[in-house]
Amino acid sequence: MAKGLSQQKLGLLLGMDHNTASARMNQYERGKHQPDYLSLSRIAVVLEVPVAYFFCEDSTMATLVCRYYKLAEKTKMKIKSLLEIVDENEISGQG
């Protein structure tokens, strides 16, 4: 486990009960059980990644969403504008 964080400590950080944190985190890490959305989004907060990260099918998509996630709001807005321009070009170019 990264950061020297034990399964139990991570569980506690996620707001789990002291008695259950260790077992639950272990079940998740070993793939025995799956975390519900609430737990998943708390894990995302602790690991500083977007929830979408956990569902990325390849490492490039994963990198992409993590980098996007950490951008300033202004930069996100610029990317939004850029994507809209690309859309317009595609419509006039091949529609």
Next chain:
Amino acid sequence: MAKGLSQQKLGLLLGMDHNTASARMNQYERGKHQPDYLSLSRIAVVLEVPVAYFFCEDSTMATLVCRYYKLAEKTKMKIKSLLEIVDENEISGQG
């Protein structure tokens, strides 16, 4: 519902049993129940979006992952390379 697809028909496309497709899809669409990962990834296939799409926190991230998802493998590789170059610059620039 888009595409003139009824809840039942979408359910059947996802491989659900004829008797249960309608109720289940309705429960999902109304937010009464949540689809498990298998159903979710089948929905993603039908809608031609990556699974990560359903977990994107803002519309720009959603657009980004959908656009990336539809790129050719070659283009994905190019983006991978670009991201690696950005990483190197960040390390020499501020590390």
Next chain:
DNA sequence: ATCTGTAACTAAGAAGTTCTTAGTATTAAT
């Protein structure tokens, strides 16, 4: 080697969730 403390891991019943069944309600067309 043995003791001690911490972390990893697990089985099994409790608790909570979704899935299935069997419908009712709504809508649109005739």
Next chain:
DNA sequence: ATTAATACTAAGAACTTCTTAGTTACAGAT
């Protein structure tokens, strides 16, 4: 008003995770 198709729902069945109560594995001290 009737019909057909779709949307929607309650409630029990089936299935999943959560909690409990441990055991197992490992590292450090003696």
